[in-house]
Amino acid sequence: MCGIVGFLDKHGQTVPPLGQTLLTMLQALSCRGPDSAGVALFGEGGTLQLRLSVPPDIERQTLNEALQEEHLTLVRSYGAGVHDVRIAAEVDLTELERRIQQRLPGSEVLCLGEHISLFKQVGSPDDLEAAYRISTLHGTHGIGHTRMSTESRVDLSHSQPFWAHGVADLATVHNGHITNYHKLRRRFEQEGYRFYTDNDSEVIGVYLRDRLAAGRSLEGALRSSLEDFDGSFCYLAATKDQLGFVKDRFGFKPLMLAETEDFVALATEEIALRRALGHDFPVYEPPPGAMRLWSIHAETASLAAG
């Protein structure tokens, strides 16, 4: 049992901040999973950055040297060993990540892209707010997760959202179990994909990356996952300008949807939508086997036209 949330503002800017909306939704769902919490927000693009988590035994000088050698510039440090780093040169993202982990053993790239800002940690949504003040973060759309672990470790690596390694600005959150995870993982590993955790939810990002690399659209990849994943799942996927959901064909996991002229909001339970967004809109549960993808540009364009 976990709680997942997603929000897309059709006007492109949120009052209150997107981070506040996601946090309130996660707080309402925190009883579904107290083990870890996280959010991934997407907003205006800027520079290509990555967010790095460095273990405490690595000294600052070692970090600085490693960054210098990789032509990376430290932009911001958050404490608890989490740093934002700017990527200057055109590089192979997977190769860069491999080299960073070689130079800084035990470190982890939490997210990478021009638009994504991903924070996660062990603990409740309240703890996440205390550590990173996510309620002050702005963006156009985002996803969030509060976890009750059932099959893998409780640590930062196994927390969600998962950034899809190797693809800039793609993240997922998942509630449920992908029961053919081991089979899929073996297949993907044989094809050269690397897995960074033992969490079955990680395979979603790898799957989407593989489908996108094969030339499929995100919508096509989400749709085919309904056939290719077994088990119980509701998951959300977000890119720099899209937000989508997929719900397994048996409807084993709940997911509620509200769409108005102003926003699209998704949450495991209606309680999250009501607490964060009020009472003046209808909420419904998409049927088993449903998937849908919203594009921020399409939504803002239709608003401008309308």
Place this chain on the structure above:
Amino acid sequence: MPFSIDCRDKCTREINRLLREAIAEGHEHIELQYPDARHNLAVALLRPVRVVVNGSVGYYCGGMMDGGHIEVHGSAGWGAAEAMLNGTLLIDGNAGSGVAASIRGGVVVVRGDAAARAGVAMKGGTLLIGGNCGYMAGFMMQKGRMVICGDAGDALADSMYEGVVFVGGRIASLGNDAVIEEPTAEDRAWLHELLVTYRVPGPTAFRKVVSGRKLWNFDRREWEIWRAAL
């Protein structure tokens, strides 16, 4: 004047405690304001009181109730009225999965649509759905009556032992050992009265689904039926 409970800034336990206290004080009409889809509201009502919920409720609203009357002016999450013994639960909007699961008596009315697994393992009582319902409605039903005014999803009434399901719209597919038979005059009269009583606009004709009873007893010669069912 009904006794009113404002649910804002209160946890479910506190709301249900206030509800029980109001009932103990003799109030017979209690309204819950701003329920905001909280779970487990008004569970285990054991007295014939009227509880009006002004908004949507979360999971298991009215569960284990015996004799209460609940009106939800909104939608309900999963497992509404689960294991109810008697009473009525009226839902103006839609109902999540597993509405009226395992009820033993009473009436549950969903004016909108019901999600998957509606009325599974019903052991009595009546479930009336004004709209459509998802797959596996009435799975392993043992007694009672389910009425679906709209369309029914896949595997309707799968492996039901007893009881009856009436469907006004299309049936995506029947479950194992579910068979269609002609409604009787009594069935039609009962349906008419039910729809009038609860003011649910329904179709003029219903199909009737009952158990084929082929799964009641295992017989090796009917192995193919069992293989399909399991």
